[in-house]
Amino acid sequence: MNEFLSEAVGTFILILFGIGINAGSTLSKSLSNKESNSWAMGAFGWGMAVTLGVYAAGQFSDAHINPAVTLGLLSSGEIDFYSALVYIFGQIVGAFFGCIIIYLHYLPLWSDNDSGKVLGIFATSPSKPSKWSNLLSEIIGTFILLFGLKFIGINEFTDGLNPIVVGFLVCAIGLSLGGTTGYAINPVRDFVPRLAHSILPIPGKGSSNWSYSWIPVIGPVIGGVMGVSTFIFLFDNIISIYFIVSLSLFTLISILSILENKN
Numbered sequence: 001m002n003e004f005l006s007e008a009v010g011t012f013i014l015i016l017f018g019i020g021i022n023a024g025s026t027l028s029k030s031l032s033n034k035e036s037n038s039w040a041m042g043a044f045g046w047g048m049a050v051t052l053g054v055y056a057a058g059q060f061s062d063a064h065i066n067p068a069v070t071l072g073l074l075s076s077g078e079i080d081f082y083s084a085l086v087y088i089f090g091q092i093v094g095a096f097f098g099c100i101i102i103y104l105h106y107l108p109l110w111s112d113n114d115s116g117k118v119l120g121i122f123a124t125s126p127s128k129p130s131k132w133s134n135l136l137s138e139i140i141g142t143f144i145l146l147f148g149l150k151f152i153g154i155n156e157f158t159d160g161l162n163p164i165v166v167g168f169l170v171c172a173i174g175l176s177l178g179g180t181t182g183y184a185i186n187p188v189r190d191f192v193p194r195l196a197h198s199i200l201p202i203p204g205k206g207s208s209n210w211s212y213s214w215i216p217v218i219g220p221v222i223g224g225v226m227g228v229s230t231f232i233f234l235f236d237n238i239i240s241i242y243f244i245v246s247l248s249l250f251t252l253i254s255i256l257s258i259l260e261n262k263n
Helices: 003-026 039-057 067-075 081-105 115-122 131-153 162-177 187-199 215-236 241-260
Strands: none
Touching (some): 003 039, 003 081, 003 115, 003 187, 039 162, 067 131, 067 187, 067 215, 081 187, 115 187, 131 162, 131 215, 131 241, 187 215
């Protein structure tokens, strides 16, 4: 298996289980749609999805399964440009096939559902639309993800334990920071399922809300680069151009968020 297929398979597993838990707990006729379902269950499910995706891809690639991870490590020189393109293309392909399988799996259950809830199975939406604040939330969540991945990486664990720790990190982000935007923290986790939602013949699906789609793409990219470059600044005492630019963008967006919510 090459790196392209490894990233495709890992991201396929991520989306299959992640979007799958969204569908199972949302579709009105699903047996797993229970009143006892909670945000915590979804966060735990996505954490497990990440863990299993990393296990699936880890032997043949670095198991990024997330362009924000790939671009963050590209900014630090830990992966070359060509490999980054291969990784991201694999992630896109894997995510799309994951969406198709979930669509087919729940095929009889797509009718008679609220269009907003159907979109929520595939893509994230803010709890309160607020452009700069929503962008800031995605930056912060992905910053914690990449900074966390880096400090997890400097610790030694029993063989095979790292993906579990990474899954708990994603779960913690979902529980503590996910309530504002649904914590995409991964461009292909949002953009590709949103694209699938717009293409697939889902009954009464409504709009794919493309006006919001740039936020869970741009935010994670900024946050990912800032997470890696901040780790390098703190632990290696190196100030890179990526650190300066990402921190400047973070500061500017924070100010815009404050002004946006001033009233």
